[in-house]
Amino acid sequence: MQLLILTIVLLALTGIGFSTGRRRALAVVEGNPRLLHSLPNHHGYLVALWCGIPALLVVVGWLAFEPSLLHALVISALPPELTEMSDERLSLVYNEVRNVALNGQTAGSDAVAEAARHYLSLRQTLFGATAVVALVLAVAGLAWARARINRDLRARNRVEQIVTIFLVMASTVAIFTTIGIVLSLLFESLRFFHFVPVTEFLFGTAWSPQMAIRADQVGSSGAFGAVPLFAGTMLIAGIALLVAVPLGLLSAIYMSEYALPRFRSVVKPMLEILAGIPTVVYGFFAALTVAPFIRDLGTSLGLTVASESALAAGLVMGIMIIPFVSSLSDDVISAVPQSLREGAYGLGATKSETIKQVVIPAALPGIVGGVLLAASRAIGETMIVVMAAGLAANLTANPLEAVTTVTTQIVTLLVGDQEFDSPKTLAAFALGLALFTITLALNAVALHIVNKYREKYD
C-alpha cells in the first residue's frame, strides 16, 4: 500500500516534470518554439526521464534487496542463544519472526516477539529511507534537468538515446530468460548429482523418489533411475503421434488439395480450436471420459486395462496435437510449387496419384520437421499426463498399463511442501534439465529441416 502511494507520487512528479520542462522550454525562447533545437515536448520528456528514472531505480533496488537486507539485520540483532543454533533452525526462527510480524501469528517466545517488533520497525525505517532518497532524487533530477534547458539543448537526441537504451535492454530479456532457465536448471541439477551419480540418473531403471528421514529406516534409499520415466514419456508421445500424424496429415491434404474454399474457411478455424483448448481441459476429458471408456472397452474384450492407461493419455494428447501437425503440413503442402502438380497431371496422373507420388515426397522434409515439432510438444505436455497418466514408474511397452512421464514427476515432486536440499526436490530440476535439452534438440533439428526445405523452393 505504502509502495503504491510512493509509486503514484513518483509518477505524479514525473508528470509534473514533463509539463514544467515543456513550459520552461517555451519560456526560454519566449514562446517561439522554432528557436529551440528540439520540440518543447522533447524537453518535457527529458526532464520527466531525469525525474523518474533514478527514483524508480532506487525503489526497484529496495524491492530487490529488502528481503536479504532485513534477513541479515534481524538475524544479527537476535539474542545469542538463538543465533548459535544451526542454520536450518535459524531459518525456521526467521520464518516464525516473519509470520509473527506480517501475519499476526502469536509469537512462541519473547525473543521472537521482540525480533518481530524489530523486524517491523526496521522495515518501516528502511522503507522510509528509501522513500526519502527516491523523492529527493526525483526533485533534484527535476530541478537539475529544468535548469539545464536552453535553446541549444539537444533534448530530442538525449531522449532518443535513453529510449534506444531501453529498447536494447528489453530485447535482452529473451537472452536473460534463456540464461536464467539454463542456470537455474543446471545449478540445482548439479546439487542433485552430488547426491545421485549422473550415470545412475540416466541409466538406472528404478524410480522411487523418496529420501530417508532417519538413516536406519527401512527402504531408506530412494532410487533415482530415470529410464522408466523416459520410456513412459516416449510411449505416451508415441501413441499421441500415431493418432495425430495420420489424422493431421490426411486432413491437411484434404484441406489444401480437395476442400472447397467455403468448407476450408469454416472447418480450418474449427480444427484450430483443438489447439486453443487449455491442456487442463484435455486432462479432465482424458481422466473422466476417455480412460473409463477404454477400460470398459478393454474389459468387454477380455483385456485388463489400467484405469490410468498410457493409451488414454496418449490418445487425448494425440487429439490435442492434430492441429499442430495439420497446420504445419498444410503450410509445406501449399508451398510445393504448382508446376510440380501440373507436370504430374500432364503425364496423366490422377489427383491422388499426384499427391501421393509428387506432392508428399516433395513436401516430406517439411512434414518431418512438423512431426518433430509436434513430438517435442507431446514430450513437454504436462497437464494431460498429470491428470490421466499414472504416478508409479513402470518400465513397460504395453499401452494398456499405467506409466508415468518426466513432466508428471516434475509436478508431483514439486507440488506440496518442499525443502530445497533434499534430492527429491532437486530431482525435479534434473528432470527439467533433461526435458529442456531434449525438446531444444528436437526443435533445433526440426527448424533446421524446415528451413532447409524452404530454401529449396524459394
Place this chain on the structure above:
Amino acid sequence: MTETTQMARLGAVRPTAEIVAARLKRRHNAERRFRAVGLGAVLLALGFLGVLLFTIVGNGITAFVQTSIRVDVTFDPAQLGIEGDTSADALAAANYQAIIKQALYRTFPEAKTRGEQRQLGAMVSSGADIELRKMLIADPALLGQTRSVWLLADDDIDMAVKGHIPRQPGIAGNRLSDNEIRWLDELESRGAVKTRFNTLLWTSGDSREPELAGLWGAVVGSIYSLIITLLVSFPLGVATSVYLEEFAPKNRWTDLIEVNINNLAAVPSVVFGLLGLAVFLNIFGMPRSAPLVGGLVLALICLPTIIIAARAAMKAVPPSIREAAAGLGASKLQVVTDHVLPLSMPGILTGTILGMAHALGETAPLLMIGMVAFIVDIPATPLDPSAVLPVQVYLWADSPERAFVERTSAAIMVLLLFLALMNLSAILLRKKFERRW
C-alpha cells in the same frame, strides 16, 4: 487383315482400350477412396472436438442451478444461544445450525434416533446458516418468529435432484441413505424442493463443500495474473520488436536474440515454472501462490508470441511510409512512434490478445510456483495467495465428490467462454483494422 489374325492368334488377350478402361476405373476408385479417407480424417478430428465439448457441457450445464429446500425456521433466541442479547456481535455469533436442525426435526418428526437425526441434518448444506445470519442481521425483529426459508441443500441431495446419483432406495453404496431418499421424495411432493440460479458459483471462493464452492476467487486471481502479464509482456514485447525490426544492425548479437526468442517459444511451459520457482521464489523471495509471480512467469511464456506477432505486423508496414516520414525530417524514433507503431498496432494487439488467451489457459507452470494451495478467500491484491481458473479446474477435477465433476465442467465452460471472447475480439480487431498495403 494381319492385325485381326494376330489378335486371333493371341486369343485371350483383351483389347488395350478395355485394359485401360479397367485400370482407369480402378484408379478412379482409388481416387475416391483417398478423398473419402481425407474427409474422414477431418470429420474424425471435428468429431473429437464435438465429443469433448458435448461431454463438458453435458456434465457442467446443471451446475448453474442449485437445489434448495424450503423449511419453516423458527428464530428461537434460546436455540440461537442469544438470550436477550440482540447486539450485532451476538447475532453474528449465534448458533444458526441449531435452529436449522430444529426446523428439520419438526418437519420430519419420525426421525427419532441419533443416526436418523444426523442424516436429516445432513440434507441441508453446512453453509446454509450464512443465509439465516444475513436475514436476522438485516431484520432483528425476526427473532422469535417463524419464517418459511429456502435453504441450500447438501451436494448429495443436489446430485439426486439433478439425477446424477440414483434415487431408488436400497442400492448398496449409494451416497444417500434410504431415509434421505424418502424425505427428499416427501419434500418434493410438498413442493418444498426447487432449483434456482447458482449465485454462489459466481460470488464465492473455493470450498471443501461442493455446494458452497465458487469460481470468483479463481476468476479474480486470473484477472490479476493477466493484468501483471499484460503490464510486463506488452511493453517488453513491443520494445523488443521495435528494436529488432527497426534499429538492430544485422550482426551476431541480433541473430543470438532471434534464436533465443524462437527457442523460448518452444520450451515446455513446465520448465518456465521451474524457472519461476528457482528465481522468483527462491532467489527474489517473492510470495508463493501469488498472482504477481504467476503473472511474471506467464509474461515470460507469452513474450515470444507477442514479439513474433508484433514483428510480423511491423514488417507489413511498407517502407515507403518510413521513407516519407524520414524525408519530412522525422528522426528514426519519431518514424517508429508516429507512424510504424500506430499503423501496426491492430496486428500487435491481436497478437497480444492471443498471447493472453494462451496465458489464461496455462496450468503447469503455475503449479510449480505453488498456486495449487486451497484458498477460500477472494484475493484482495496481486500479492495474496490465490488460485486461477485452470488451476481451479485441476483442483476440482482431483476431488472425489460427484458434485465436483459438475463444478469442474462448469469451471471449464467459464474458462472456455473467456477464451472464446478473447479470440473473438482478436478476430474482430483484425477484421476491422487490418490494412492490406
